[in-house]
């Protein structure tokens with residue numbers, strides 16, 4: 001025990017200017033377009049890093065290190081190879097200071113995390129078989145709000161395909177999101193926050209909403225609170241179809257969040273065969289058409305994806321059909337989407353609480 005704590009203390013950084021001093025020293029005014037909200041309190045950055053688990057001798061990719069508060073906590077936790085990816089040039093000098101204080105332990109990439117090839121950033125020797133323990137590689141980041149959703153979707157696709165950071169195995173992620181997004185990621189069946197993002201994340205990962213950081217802890221203070229979320233990719237995804245197919249089924253089902261789920265399922269099929277194929281798909285999946293999308297469990301989404309894949313096997317052109325594309329080409333008639341309401345249902349139930357016909361939701365997740 002004694003030896004272990006001595007060893008960890010050897011990872012601690014020498015005295016450095018505080019993060020506040022670094023910000024002043026390099027005149028680092030937060031840039032709104034890069035969603036810059038800094039964490040200056042090292043107890044909070046330590047707490048985020050603890051959610052990742054043991055980082056002794058770990059390889060870490062940190063997204064958007066900025067002035068380096070979270071980076072310091074990662075280094076103090078014992079990571080020996082910290083690759084930081086930062087888009088804003090102004091932070092590079094401060095990060096170099098940190099790299100000098102921890103010789104050989106910090107690699108700085110001046111680039112965009114959305115395009116950075118993380119599969120090339122670490123040695124193959126750290127890889128672990130997919131069905132074994134996760135590799136000693138972690139992705140950690142106080143994410144910029146403006147890229148957090150596209151980034152997690154990209155990484156979920158990488159998990160499904162075992163590419164990018166997941167070419168090394170079941171790499172774990174510890175990331176911050178706007179509180180509302182963190183709640184969606186972890187929302188259970190029937191909850192108000194259940195959304196497309198909940199299913200996408202949970203069919204591929206164990207997702208844990210660790211804790212909430214109040215907005216006032218950041219400089220400058222964002223309008224919202226922030227949630228820290230931890231992801232571990234599952235050995236067996238709960239739905240075993242190509243990511244694009246699963247994403248399409250989930251996206252269509254959630255197209256009308258408050259309506260019966262058959263309304264979204266219908267939109268997977270061209271008008272000519274819509275009624276027949278929707279009925280077939282729901283029957284084969286054994287899913288009650290009058291459940292709302294938020295009430296469906298992941299096994300029910302699995303059954304829907306199975307049934308859809310089966311229909312596509314018999315009619316491959318279905319895979320290319322996109323309702324939104326059809327909408328774009330053919331403007332809706334005056335009656336909104338009524339002509340397509342081929343299932344006979346109580347009309348009132350297709351209306352929102354203001355009595356208006358619900359339009360397909362445009363929000364991504």
Ligand SMILES: C[S@@+](CC[C@H](N)C(=O)[O-])C[C@H]1O[C@@H](n2cnc3c(N)ncnc32)[C@H](O)[C@@H]1O
Nearest residue numbers: 037038039064065066086087088112113142144
């Ligand atoms: C919310 S701040 C977090 C800064 C620091 N990690 C902290 O906790 O104080 C987000 C950081 O991500 C950087 N950033 C924004 N977009 C980025 C992108 N596409 N790729 C890499 N870094 C990005 C910003 O410049 C900023 O430093």
